[in-house]
Amino acid sequence: MDINSIPVITIDGPSASGKGTIAQLVAKKLGFHYLDSGALYRLVALKALQADINISDENKLAKIAATLDVFFENDQIYLENKLVTDKIRTEECGVMASKLASFPRVRESLIVRQRAFRQPPGLVTDGRDMGSVIFPDALLKVFLTASAEIRAQRRYKQLIEKGINASIVELQRGIQKRDERDSKRSVAPLQQSSDARLLDTTSLSILQAQNCVLEWYRECCTSERV
Ligand code: DC
DSSP states (O other), rough: OOGSSSSSSEOOOOOTSSSHHHHHHHHHTTTEEEEHHHHHHHHHHHHHHHHHTTTOOOHHHHHHHHHHHEEETTTTEEEEEEEEOOGHHHHHHHHHHHHTTOOOHHHHHHHHHHTTTTTTTTTTESSSSSSIIIIISSSEEEEOOOHHHHHHOOOOOOOHHHTOOOOOOHHHHHHHHHHHHHHHHHSSSSOOOOOSSSEEEEOOOOOHHHHHHHHHHHHHHHHHHH
């Protein structure tokens, strides 16, 4: 089978924009595989924190990325056979992931691993450079965003529901800092590519956003057949 004929939907966007939630829902609806590329960067961060690797040591971080012993099963993530699904979601891992993601060699080490998720019948993936670098031939590319205020409010709600204390002001500050770092790096920066469709979810529900992506996907399939 020609791997390039397997349809891919990429959903890129800033942190806490809801792209993971939407990507997972769309993948479920279509019966497609799902890749959370941010989780890979977070896994490198977790492993680096555990091994006490300096954040400026690009070589060691790239080696961790290249040799990461990870597997994904349903909604769970295992690093070296240990369940780390919640562990990689901490703010510490997110910030570390954002920092090490600016190293070209770290990014390069993760390319093959990410492309391997392209399996029949299709793939939905979310991240920062899914449409621009990893799957440039994706059938549908979405750039999903929302205002920083709304993203902070959504993250706040998630944390409170999990019983974790948080401050909206602090969360918004953290989100804006991460946006800035992810957008300003020289390699694969977070930006809407010219062939990606913009989906601003500031005033949309999860269901509305999901349906919009599904509708766009159907349009892409129809125009491909014509
Ligand atoms: O999507 P996330 O918040 O889980 O991602 C964590 C960090 O990983 C993010 O701040 C930047 C980096 N990342 C990246 O550089 N490229 C991707 N495709 C996904 C994530």
